[in-house]
Structure formats: C-alpha cells, structure tokens
Amino acid sequence: MGGRFAMLTFERQFAAPVETLWEAWTAPAARALWAPPSPTVTVEFLEADTRVGGREISLCKVDGHPDTRCEAGWLELQPALCSVNYEVISSEGITQSASLVTANFSSQGEGSRMVVTVQLSSLSEDMEYGYRQGYGAGLDNLDAVSERTMLLSRVIKAPRDVVWGAWLNPESLPKWWGPDGFSCKTKRIDLRAGGEWVFDMIGPDGTVYPNHHLYGDVKTGDRIGYTLLWGENGPKHADAWVAFEEEDGATKITLGMVFATAAEFQEAKGFGAVELGQQTLGKLARFIGAS
Structure with a gap:
C-alpha cells in the first residue's frame, strides 16, 4: 500500500494560564491522565523522558484488540512557547504511521491558546481519521486536566x-x-x-x-x-x-x-x-x- 500524507491542525483555547498548560502538556504524570482518548482505552507508559533527546514509549490498550505502540521523541522544548516531537505508531511489529508534531503556546488573557500541527505520513493504513479523533479527544482531556492543575x-x-x-x-x-x-x-x-x-x-x-x-x-x-x-x-x-x-x-x-x-x-x-x-x-x- 502506498503511503499517504496529511497536514492536520488543531487550535484550542484554554482557561488555564500558559505555564500551567505547558506543564500539563509535557509532564509525564499529567500526560498519562489526558492521553487516553476514551474511557475504554488505557495507556501504559513504559518510558518517559521529557527533555530534548528524550524518548516516550507508551502502549495503547483496548480490550479485544492488539496493543498499539507509540514511540515519541522530543526534538525541541521551549517552555510555554513551543514543543516539537516525532511520533511513530506501530502494532504487532508493523509501523502504521510516522509524524512530526509541533505545538505552539501563547497567552490569551488569563488563559492560553495552543496550536498543534501534525505532519502525518500513513504507512500501513490511512491513519488520518484516527489522528483527528485521537488528538481531538486528547486535547479535550488536556483542557479538563489543565483546569484542575496547581x-x-x-x-x-x-x-x-x-x-x-x-x-x-x-x-x-x-x-x-x-x-x-x-x-x-x-x-x-x-x-x-x-x-x-x-x-x-x-x-x-x-x-x-x-x-x-x-x-x-x-x-x-x-x-x-x-x-x-x-x-x-x-x-x-x-x-x-x-x-x-x-x-x-x-x-x-x-x-x-x-x-x-x-x-x-x-x-x-x-x-x-x-x-x-x-x-x-x-x-x-x-x-x-x-x-
């Protein structure tokens, strides 16, 4: 199957200050809370190192389905301004997609704004729909997590x-x-x-x-x-x-x-x-x- 490329953009306003949003986006303890897109999905973090050159490996688990493995690597971290990471999704040893994820942060009054751009290359199957659903739900969860973060x-x-x-x-x-x-x-x-x-x-x-x-x-x-x-x-x-x-x-x-x-x-x-x-x-x- 030939590869497919897509450019996805997600824009959100958050009530939390930008410094709080940044921590909720990058801290492994917070990421583990908002990463599961739905209550039927659990995400197990095997490795988490949030620094430039650091890697994050997680397993996405759904009953009755093979685990989905996500390997992410942090390429750039500018606190409360910008993060860049790669992301490789695989299942049963087969790579399904590779992407470059850029998140830009800015203050918006007492709250904040975030723009996430995903440059997605689907390899074994078309992953665009899954990415739209997954990131949409994840950012909804991030909003809820950041609002109760101190x-x-x-x-x-x-x-x-x-x-x-x-x-x-x-x-x-x-x-x-x-x-x-x-x-x-x-x-x-x-x-x-x-x-x-x-x-x-x-x-x-x-x-x-x-x-x-x-x-x-x-x-x-x-x-x-x-x-x-x-x-x-x-x-x-x-x-x-x-x-x-x-x-x-x-x-x-x-x-x-x-x-x-x-x-x-x-x-x-x-x-x-x-x-x-x-x-x-x-x-x-x-x-x-x-x-």
Missing part, C-alpha cells in the same frame, strides 16, 4: 544533588514536609519507584490528616511522580510530580498537582493550598540551609 515553583540556592538528597531520603523528608507548624508521623516509608509513604500530618492545633503517597516514577536527580490518597488506601486526592532543574548553581523546583476533580481543585485553592505549598518548599530550603 503549580508551585521555587528556586533553592543549593546544588541539585543536595536538594534531591533532602527530598528522596526517608530520614529527611518527614522532617521538613508540610506547611509551617505541621509535623509528620511516619508509619511506612519507601521512596523508590513502586514504593509508598504512609503518614499522618499533624497540624498546629493537633488535628491529624492521614496521608498515603504512592511513588510511580522516580528518575534520579530529575523527576518524581506520585499519587496522593486520602489516608491509607483511601480515595485518590491528586496525581503529582516534582521536577528538579539546575539553574546557575541553584535548583528550580516545580511541583505540579492534578486534583482528582475540579471541585477539589477549587476547594484546595480556597483554603490556601498555594500558600501552604510554598511554606512547605520554604521549609525544605531552610532544612538544607539555603533559605
């Missing part, structure tokens, strides 16, 4: 390995985690991929807040992905990630959280989660003597 960032004047060491250390993490005046009482802690942290956060007035963190993605020195539960094995509160970036001898921390529902996001904003989160990052800076 971002916190702080530059800590310490090397990245020092900051990472204070975070991914079972002895030190409980000593600084939580807002000012809060303390942690650990039941179990294992900070490896597939590990967990079960603990109570205790407020200044003695109120106990049970927590359970499940660690899915731990990329040493670079990124942590985890899920927050309301108490041990409780309902999901949020999917979260932390990125550690070197910045002129200091370390920029970006903490992202995608709340389980838009209502939980609004509730968290209402009780001051942004300010409380910044207090937590401030405690980390003081803990390592870099406030």
